[in-house]
Amino acid sequence: MSEYWLAIIFFFVFIIATLGITYWAARKTKTTSHFYAAGGGITGFQNGLALAGDYMSAASFLGIAGLVALNGFDGLIYSTGWLVGWPIILFLIAEPLRNLGKYTFADVVAYRLQQGPVRIAAVIGTLVVVLTYLIGQMVGAGTLIKLLFGLDYVVAILIVGAVMMTYVLFGGMIATTWVQIIKACLLLGGAVLMAILVLSQFGFNPTNLFAKAAEVNGKAVLEPGTKIVTGAWDALSLGLALMFGTAGLPHILMRFYTVPDATQARKSVLWATIWIGLFYLITFILGFGSMVLVGKQTILGIGGGGNMAAPLLAKELGGPLLFGFICAVAFATILAVVAGLTLSGAAALSHDLWVSTIKGGHASEEEQLKVARIASIILGICAVLLGIVFQGQNVAYMVGLTFSIAASCNFPALMLAIFWKRLTTAGAVSSIVFGAVGTVVLIILGPTVWVDLLKHDHAIFPLKNPALFTMTGAFIVGIVVSLLKPERSSAEAFEEMERRATLGVITKAAPAE
Amino acid sequence: MNANASLVEAIEGDPRFRELVTKRTRLAWTLTGAMLVIYFGFIAIVAFAPEWLGIFISGAITLGIPIGLAVIAAAFVLTGLYVYRANSEFDRLTRDILEGIK
Numbered sequence: 238m239s240e241y242w243l244a245i246i247f248f249f250v251f252i253i254a255t256l257g258i259t260y261w262a263a264r265k266t267k268t269t270s271h272f273y274a275a276g277g278g279i280t281g282f283q284n285g286l287a288l289a290g291d292y293m294s295a296a297s298f299l300g301i302a303g304l305v306a307l308n309g310f311d312g313l314i315y316s317t318g319w320l321v322g323w324p325i326i327l328f329l330i331a332e333p334l335r336n337l338g339k340y341t342f343a344d345v346v347a348y349r350l351q352q353g354p355v356r357i358a359a360v361i362g363t364l365v366v367v368l369t370y371l372i373g374q375m376v377g378a379g380t381l382i383k384l385l386f387g388l389d390y391v392v393a394i395l396i397v398g399a400v401m402m403t404y405v406l407f408g409g410m411i412a413t414t415w416v417q418i419i420k421a422c423l424l425l426g427g428a429v430l431m432a433i434l435v436l437s438q439f440g441f442n443p444t445n446l447f448a449k450a451a452e453v454n455g456k457a458v459l460e461p462g463t464k465i466v467t468g469a470w471d472a473l474s475l476g477l478a479l480m481f482g483t484a485g486l487p488h489i490l491m492r493f494y495t496v497p498d499a500t501q502a503r504k505s506v507l508w509a510t511i512w513i514g515l516f517y518l519i520t521f522i523l524g525f526g527s528m529v530l531v532g533k534q535t536i537l538g539i540g541g542g543g544n545m546a547a548p549l550l551a552k553e554l555g556g557p558l559l560f561g562f563i564c565a566v567a568f569a570t571i572l573a574v575v576a577g578l579t580l581s582g583a584a585a586l587s588h589d590l591w592v593s594t595i596k597g598g599h600a601s602e603e604e605q606l607k608v609a610r611i612a613s614i615i616l617g618i619c620a621v622l623l624g625i626v627f628q629g630q631n632v633a634y635m636v637g638l639t640f641s642i643a644a645s646c647n648f649p650a651l652m653l654a655i656f657w658k659r660l661t662t663a664g665a666v667s668s669i670v671f672g673a674v675g676t677v678v679l680i681i682l683g684p685t686v687w688v689d690l691l692k693h694d695h696a697i698f699p700l701k702n703p704a705l706f707t708m709t710g711a712f713i714v715g716i717v718v719s720l721l722k723p724e725r726s727s728a729e730a731f732e733e734m735e736r737r738a739t740l741g742v743i744t745k746a747a748p749a750e
Numbered sequence: 751m752n753a754n755a756s757l758v759e760a761i762e763g764d765p766r767f768r769e770l771v772t773k774r775t776r777l778a779w780t781l782t783g784a785m786l787v788i789y790f791g792f793i794a795i796v797a798f799a800p801e802w803l804g805i806f807i808s809g810a811i812t813l814g815i816p817i818g819l820a821v822i823a824a825a826f827v828l829t830g831l832y833v834y835r836a837n838s839e840f841d842r843l844t845r846d847i848l849e850g851i852k
Contacts, residue, residue, distance in 0.1 A: 310803070313818040314796060320822055321789045324829045328778040328785075448810030459812040460804030461796045469797035476793040500841055507833045514822050736761055739771055740844055 243561030244385055251569050252400060255416045262408035262415065269605045272409035273340040273584050274494040279414060281501040285508020287414045288492050290421030292319070292483075292509070293516050294574045295377045295544075296636040298424065299567055301517070302550075303543030305524020306536055309450065309458025312524055314472075316517035318479030323513065326484050327506040333655045333738035335493050335502040341581070342490040342647065343589045346654045346669075349730035350662040352598075356589045358669040362646040363487040363585040365673045366639055367578050367616075368623065370486070373635030374578065375624030377544070378571040384545065385564050390628055397572060398621035404576045405583070405613045413576045414495060420573045423566045425512060431547075431563070432519045434554040435526035443522065449529050458528070471700050475637070478704035482640030485647030488574075488581035499741055526550055579616045586612035637702065638680060645707035646672030653715050655738065658731040664719030672711035679703035760851040770843040777835060781828050788824045792817060 270276050279287070297319065305312030338344030343359030375394060382393035404412050439445035450458055483489065493502050527536065527550040536546045548567065552560035587608040592600045600608070627635075650668045653660045680686060682697040700706075737743055761767050795802055795817070803814030 310812070310814050310818070313814075314793075317789065317792065317818060317821045317825075321785055321825050324785050324825050324832075325782060327829055328782045328832055444809050444811055447815070451810055456804065456812075459810070460814050461800040472793055472797035473790075476790060480789060500837065503833055503836055507829055510825060510829045514826055517822065518819070732762075733758075735771065736758075736767075739767070739774065740761070740847060742757075742761075742848065 244564040247565035259408035262412035275410040279495040281504025284505035287417040288509035289512035290417035299544040302547040306527040306546035322483030332499040358666040367582040370639040394624040402617040474702040474705035478641040482644040485643030582616040583612035649711040661719040661724035668715030
């Protein structure tokens, strides 16, 4: 058990350090601008690290390494999908988002439409995505702590909830950003070190590594299998969800408001793409390394569905010290992401729902901050409850689900809002609602819930991943509903929006919020 | 109100504004198209002809590995292309337009 003590020590060091950051951040958090957007003072490079940190969650690190360790090539299908969404964000979304909004993506969707209905719909879209993502992360965290430290699952969830809420409540976006940055550096550093150690055992030639893997486990590990996609349409659907879901994740989109202008927003995505791409290349090596040096049997034997592949590899390469470090970092990863998710959920509740909708945009700074903090507490409690209720659920699947929902309910509306002149309020609202409800319903009627969970014979909806239908459907619904009843004010405001999205200048008569 | 109307006129009247919008839109959609073709081309092979990816090309490397890595590399390259053009040409245009309307 001594190896676990090192992990616990590392873990506490990290917690104390991040609480220190939170204290520092708390003293700087005086306004809503600080709380939601770190005062707009984060540079492109820093934000790139923070974005990468947010993205390199437990699902990426543990999940993909595990997937590659057990199945080989298949893991690359997820890796590529999760990476290619970033260029899309860069080309189409980052700059308009930064120029048009203030704290949330709802700011952009509602820009030239009627605020009330659109904000409420966007809040629903945000919360559905945030809550499903939270389930995946919280369950992952609880399982990991239980596996590593032997704590009771519920106790583990409570600890995660408590620490995470401290970051958010007191430090807001400043704290969560810096925690992400530090975590990203630690994670990348640790992973690079492990990759070097793995390759050193194979003469620094990856070919030798792959050859050994094929020798031990058969050629099948070097080509796509049928484990994660059950057919052509499923593959296409999954690809769509992974690629476009990124652009629909509220906590990622929110990070674009922490930089001062569009140029920095652009640089953020460039750096994020570099770090994340590098990370996926490394996890591919680590997965194979684990397959060869640790072995599939050991990995499966320890439980957790393959999630322990990377930490076990660390133990193999660097003994208890490296093992402890990697476990602590993996855990910190989850903490940081959960904090970011809670913050974006809180932003939806307070900025979009309370301030903009209920109070019509009129609320003092103090009140806004107070409401933001209360919302954070509510979200935090929800996160803990969900983590407890969903114990034992497959984490990677939950995350895939989240991406499907994000790709279907948030992404289409955002795209239509930025690029299509004839979008109407009804169109935006129906698109979001269709996307959210449609995805959840089709998932329930699909193989994973209807057959595996509820034990029926045949799934009513054949695909594991409904994105192909729900994302396309959300676009179609948004377009058709808008065309049915045009909205002059929205079409007329399009040019003004274009000016602001392109140049960052405000040219409308009414004072901006 | 008056100051605003003239601001709008100044921007819309500046041919460089239209130039910026057109160029940026064209680059954005071209690169998006490229990324889509590359990525979904890869997915299509995985979906419809996974055996191709299992063909050995040299030693222990199957075709799938360089192709998968090429998709990742493409993401870097396309991103870099956009940022390069945007940070030089588009930012310069934006600055010029904003100077012009002062």
